[in-house]
């Protein structure tokens with residue numbers, strides 16, 4: 504590789520000067536090789552840095568065939584000196600979350616012997632996968648232990664051991680690491696092979712918070728937020744709780760009970776409505792004009808129409824249809840004797856565009872037509 508990796512020497516360099524070694528056309532702009540760079544290329548589950556090279560945006564950085572390519576909007580001349588600036592706030596958020604991942608993976612490996620088999624980090628989500636399962640209590644303990652390591656403000660260092668030294672060191676490693684091994688050591692916690700930038704001391708992580716877990720592929724996926732990501736998450740959730748409290752006129756400490764009791768009230772109201780609806784439908788059946796074959800009813804629930812059409816057919820015989828007006832036409836349920844209903848349904852389909860079907864003594868679906876035409880057809 505021609506490029507000196509400034510991000511490996513010092514993860515806090517956000518501004519640098521470099522010489523352009525090559526500039527080629529790329530799909531959406533140009534790909535540039537520099538003599539040195541602070542831009543971290545995508546790797547180890549961490550996205551690449553973004554930023555600017557002089558007056559051009561850098562929208563991606565990748566290692567391809569052993570070279571670091573900066574993808575830019577504008578071209579540069581070979582030999583030209585450029586000023587690089589990375590979006591450091593974004594990078595620092597990644598450094599906080601990435602270092603936290605090492606702490607948690609180190610604790611899990613030491614205590615349970617599980618490997619970290621996948622890690623994904625971006626602005627929206629941080630996940631890591633272990634090839635084993637945890638109880639809820641164990642996850643709480645791991646989270647607390649990880650935060651203790653944050654409070655202890657332990658040092659985080661990286662180095663390239665010689666082949667001899669490497670034989671003597673116990674370290675965690677991910678699959679697919681090529682070339683010379685770079686080790687990242689967190690004091691008294693973890694040693695892991697890794698290519699990415701990390702914070703200098705664990706105190707910089709601020710907080711490590713597990714949000715949820717999922718069982719998958721014979722193991723566990725943990726969703727986590729640390730540092731500024733965790734603060735933003737806390738702020739959003741705090742705003743949500745305040746809004747819920749205001750809507751329910753509840754205090755924060757009692758908001759959970761307030762939501763549960765609202766839910767209970769809602770369930771009770773639902774069964775009240777159901778009972779009243781059945782009563783209403785039974786009146787509708789009693790008051791039905793026997794000279795008609797259909798009724799227009801106001802409901803958004805197809806079950807109401809089923810109850811009504813079935814009740815009308817059983818009480819008065821013949822084919823009876825319950826209709827309810829919709830945005831484009833009508834929902835309908837038709838009930839009747841098996842033979843009779845077949846011909847009535849065919850007749851309906853020969854006049855209107857009908858979606859739906861059925862068998863036995865029921866047909867149901869939608870009639871796509873002008874409501875007045877449907878009313879005229881059924882005489883309602």
Ligand SMILES: [Zn+2]
Pocket residue numbers: 547601602605687697698699701
């Ligand atoms: Zn790392």
